[in-house]
Amino acid sequence: MATHALHPGAKRPRRRVSLDEHLPVDHHLSTIYRVGAGLMGLVLLAFGILGLIDKVGFFDTGGDTVAGLNTNGALSVLSICVGLLLFVGMVIGGNFASTLNMVLGCAFVLSGFVNLALLDTSLNFLAFRIPNVLFSFVVGILLMIFGMYGRVGSALPHDNPYWKSRHPQETRHAERGHRARHPEQAR
Template identity: 85%
Template sequence: MAAHVLHSGTRRPRRRVTLNEHLPVDHRLSTIYRVGAGLMGLVLVVFGILGLIDKIGFFDTGGDTVAGLNTNGALSVLSICVGLLLLVGMVIGGNFASTLNMVAGVAFILSGFVNLGLLDTSFNFLAFRIQNVLFSFVVGILLMIFGMYGRVGSALPHDNPYWRARHPEPVRHAGRGPHHPEQT
């Protein structure tokens, strides 16, 4: 039945849009990407440093809390590393910060789900509790929002570089005025 649809021979070539399209260095979206990476990175670094100051055991799964979240040495070190990576993204800015925010956001959400499944098991070596899982979800969603802002959506302005990359035909036609040399 569906064979005639699959072999009709009229296939349109699909244009792939990469996440690293060129964005001007001074584009206003870069500020949003930098702020998102910087805020989340700062929160994670502070949380990690506070966890290390308390001299909690590296894989201790006891009830040691910092800022309302359960922690141990491993989670503190991991938080500092991820926070520093996000701060590097803030310094670099642009598409790198945006892509880093999106990837880190997805990683935080996946971490939340994995650690939700590991609660109250012997495999919970990061000492997660439900508040850590919720924190992981919130940070993941915020990072994804900061990373996707201005890149995805149905109402992007037509001067947005990502909209222009996804819609090359209207951009090409917009450049042709009544006296454009290509029309003669």
């Protein structure tokens, strides 16, 4: 372990951690990822459908309000598409739902910043106002929380598949100790 300190020129092999391979299909974290994707998908789908019912122009920047948020046809269609994508993530579940939640969460936060910069310009073709920007930030952070739950943190339990993938030596040591204490389970 400390060979790099003794031989500073020696290269250590880098471990590449691929988090998508370590979550068992039936792991309880999958439920959290599914619920997060489903809830946020339902909110976005409802917002998009209500926006389309009002028959607002596709790129109308005057904006119509739905549930206190400005909308137009483009934003409504975009909300429906993202809501359906989150429903697909909910149905698939597992690592796909977790990764989708994280990626879309980052996209929502980024969208909040971009649309904040475009508020009073002619490029605000999604008819965003401050409540829309705040909504984008809140949805983005919630999606990231749902996606990262159980994947990142300083106090992950040692039976967590993501902790095991990051600490393979400790995992092997603990498994050897468990087999030594319970030889009847090793068969």
